[in-house]
Amino acid sequence: MLTGDAQKFYGLLFGIAFSTLLITQQMTIFVNLVERGASGVYNAPEAEVWVMDPVSRTTDVSYAMPSTALDKVRSVPGVEWAVPHLRAQANVRTKDGDLEGVGVIGVDDATLIGLPKRMANGDKSVLFAPDTVVIDDVGVTRLFSNGASPLGERLELNDQRAVIRGVSDAIPSFTSTVVLYTRYSNALNFVPGTRNRLSFVLVGVRKGETPEAVAARIEKETGLKAETREEFAQAGINFIIENTGIPTNFGITVFLGFVVGVAIVGLTFSLFIRDNIKQFGALKAIGVTNRKIMGMVASQAGLVGMIGYALGVIGTVAFIRAFSSNPFFKGFYIPWQIPLISLAAVIVILAITGLIAIRSVLKTEPAAVFR
Amino acid sequence: MDTTAIGGCAPEAAICARGIIREFEAGQSTIRVLHGIDTDIRSGEMTYVVGESGSGKTTLISIMCGILWPTEGEVKVFGTDIYKLSDTELVNFRLNNIGFIFQQYNLIPSIDAAANAAVPLIAQGVPLHEARERAMVLLDKLNIGDQANKLPRQLSGGQQQRVAIARALVHEPRLVVCDEPTAALDARSGRRVMDLLREVAVAPDRACIIVTHDNRIFDLADRIIVLEDGRITHDGKEMPDDH
């Protein structure tokens, strides 16, 4: 019956598809954005344990430790290797004379641990050359928006000369700040200040040990804070959730998507029932039970719901594909839970609106059909 | 009135209505629309229920076919005391025994003529293709077999009514009820529909009740029951002279 009424069919379809799109898309952006809080951890995949000053909270909110911390950590049983890791803010002056805040990350001089796994351009070994920095790919789009190759470009980094010799393929940070990677010893030159410039010690654990056990042991023996990769990634995510208005903003949009869905679908449903109330009455008089009528409406609503839901999910995928070249959306993916949540939302929308609409059918006296 | 039926029900009566009273709430007050109707409807006859607007015709047949509860009284249809049935039993009783023709046809707009005509069979659980085939037989008989695949809105009013008639008869009910089948039609079409109904809806084992106030077709009745203000004032082959 529903499928025969093009106007209402498309009304329902639109309502469901719109809700699905809004809910799926906004939740996807939310999850991906919040996960950016852990990008610093994900970009240093070799580190199984992060050691830091007890007051440090995330890769970007850290307090430096004395340089003796490195040796202390190395002497803890179960530690296979430990390398210094520096994270600091600096200003660069570009060729055009613009000033831009950047993150400077000092990776281990010998092993280059701390550098993202892949390079987008150039080889990791370029870092062994003097004054060399590797820029992250988001940084390229920000500093070299004209499409020019950044390789060989000079930067003035806190009044020190730096040359870009490679581009890393990194997950952008929450704020999409430009990130420059350099060797730890270089970084000390780039970043002003004198002492205590060891932000983190990155640790690999010995075979047969778990990161949890090693982290606990490091904390006990050094008095420093040690977190496993997963714990520290989660800490970064939690920091974003707790310190930005993001959950509320996205929560409101998702809720609105749901409400708009209920409104459009509910209205269309009621109009449909109202237009067909005589036909429903006739069916009831003829001897079709309420159950069968509900089953009929439910199966048709289910069909429309499935098509609308599919359109909404496809729309989200298309949206993320379309923007995948934009650094803001780099690496965005749809966690499998999100389509399930929007499916649940669609089912709830249809159930609420359908039950409200069908009540009038159930209440209709078959005798009304003769009036 | 058939004296053998008073008090009890004649075994051959299709419908046996006794002491039917129906009241409606109208604001604070209660209005009594039917004041104790006793009558039998016989199979093999086309019975008209006539009377002025508001006299209670629709109310009476609604009660007689199991879609409106009487305030008082009892109705037996083919021996079953229908208002003693449970809700579900009553729905199934209607499905298996009664065919309805509504004035506004009330066809389902999104399915074609054959599917509309097949609705009672589908509701009975007859497989779809078989239901359609049986509906086709009737549509052919009603001369609209060639319209079977059209949607209701692609049919003329007369054709829609034939589909509605097919729907009322497709499951071979023993009782057929029509409310004002000719009200929207001109005199000639009205008579054609009544001829058609007589041909398909009247059979020795089938009763047919028609509510009408269309005096152009009174001569086609086997029996005429006249209602006035909720009371039967005449019951016979012809209309009374004063009408």
Ligand SMILES: Nc1ncnc2c1ncn2[C@@H]1O[C@H](COP(=O)(O)OP(=O)(O)OP(=O)(O)O)[C@@H](O)[C@H]1O
């Ligand atoms: N559901 C209802 N609620 C209140 N009053 C009703 C209801 N149904 C019918 N009535 C009243 O009962 C009386 C008889 O109505 P009914 O529909 O049976 O008349 P009718 O003879 O079929 O008239 P018409 O020829 O106009 O169709 C009318 O006065 C009507 O207003």
Ligand SMILES: [Mg+2]
């Ligand atoms: Mg009436």
